[in-house]
Amino acid sequence: MKPNNVILQTVTRVAVFIIFTFSIYLFMSGHHQPGGGFIGGLSTAAAIVLLYLSFGIEKVRENIPVDFKKLAAVGVFIAVGTGLVSIVYGQPFLTQTFGHVNLPIFGDTELASAMVFDTGVALAVIGTAVNIILSISEDR
Amino acid sequence: MSGSGEAVGAILILVGAIFSLISAIGGIRLPDVYTRSHAASKSSTLGVLCALAGTLLYFLISDGIFSVRLILGIFFVFLTAPVAAHVLCRSAYRNDVPMAGAVEDELAQYYGMNKDDQGTVEKDVVKLDASSISMIDKEASLHTSET
Numbered sequence: 515m516k517p518n519n520v521i522l523q524t525v526t527r528v529a530v531f532i533i534f535t536f537s538i539y540l541f542m543s544g545h546h547q548p549g550g551g552f553i554g555g556l557s558t559a560a561a562i563v564l565l566y567l568s569f570g571i572e573k574v575r576e577n578i579p580v581d582f583k584k585l586a587a588v589g590v591f592i593a594v595g596t597g598l599v600s601i602v603y604g605q606p607f608l609t610q611t612f613g614h615v616n617l618p619i620f621g622d623t624e625l626a627s628a629m630v631f632d633t634g635v636a637l638a639v640i641g642t643a644v645n646i647i648l649s650i651s652e653d654r
Numbered sequence: 655m656s657g658s659g660e661a662v663g664a665i666l667i668l669v670g671a672i673f674s675l676i677s678a679i680g681g682i683r684l685p686d687v688y689t690r691s692h693a694a695s696k697s698s699t700l701g702v703l704c705a706l707a708g709t710l711l712y713f714l715i716s717d718g719i720f721s722v723r724l725i726l727g728i729f730f731v732f733l734t735a736p737v738a739a740h741v742l743c744r745s746a747y748r749n750d751v752p753m754a755g756a757v758e759d760e761l762a763q764y765y766g767m768n769k770d771d772q773g774t775v776e777k778d779v780v781k782l783d784a785s786s787i788s789m790i791d792k793e794a795s796l797h798t799s800e801t
Contacts, residue, residue: 521737521740522740522741525733525734525737528733529730529733529734532726532729532730532733535726536723536726539723
């Protein structure tokens with residue numbers, strides 16, 4: 515008898531959008547409020563694992579064609595790169611700076627270079643967590 | 655101003671706590687998985703929703719802070735808690751967990767019938783295909799022999 519997962523799959527379609535939105539919110543609010551790269555990446559990984567649970571590994575792999583090992587490597591590369599950029603400007607390794615920029619929609623916005631480091635952390639966390647789940651679930 | 659916020663928040667959070675307590679008592683007192691899941695999913699969801707709504711209204715009235723995270727949490731719990739109960743009950747039923755004092759189990763008949771049907775239907779289809787192919791072959795050979 516073919517399993518009929520219509521309730522789980524329909525609710526997953528709605529819930530995954532909420533989790534992705536909330537993880538982006540957590541990622542963006544890391545500078546002044548609770549949140550940051552680690553928890554944002556971890557909740558994104560949780561949404562991806564929810565997709566894997568309700569739709570199956572093959573179908574999600576078709577629709578999210580991302581190699582999560584490479585994603586983790588790219589994240590570490592970005593995080594180390596932000597440290598190297600500060601050496602180029604003659605500062606100690608991993609020195610962070612910030613400035614106020616007038617963006618078209620948001621107005622006066624404080625942009626910090628720690629954001630780029632946080633992006634690297636988030637990508638590394640997503641890649642590691644999803645890769646652990648995938649390598650546990652496959653018979654290899 | 656802050657007094658009314660505290661009153662509204664306190665009443666809603668108290669109602670939520672009472673519903674959660676009722677849900678916990680139901681989880682202890684009820685006899686099997688399905689009735690326990692009924693108690694745990696419905697009333698604890700309502701309890702959590704009341705507590706979150708009380709917190710939202712307290713901060714909205716007393717501090718003027720509208721927390722989008724609480725709205726999102728209310729919507730998310732309202733969306734996912736019944737589905738979690740559904741998936742739990744479904745996996746329990748498929749693993750043949752017995753029901754306490756069940757008078758009638760209509761799904762068992764449907765489930766068993768569907769299982770049997772699937773097997774026989776597949777066999778029939780295979781047979782039909784084979785016989786129809788041989789029939790077609792016979793007809794073709796007949797036609798060729800006639801002509």
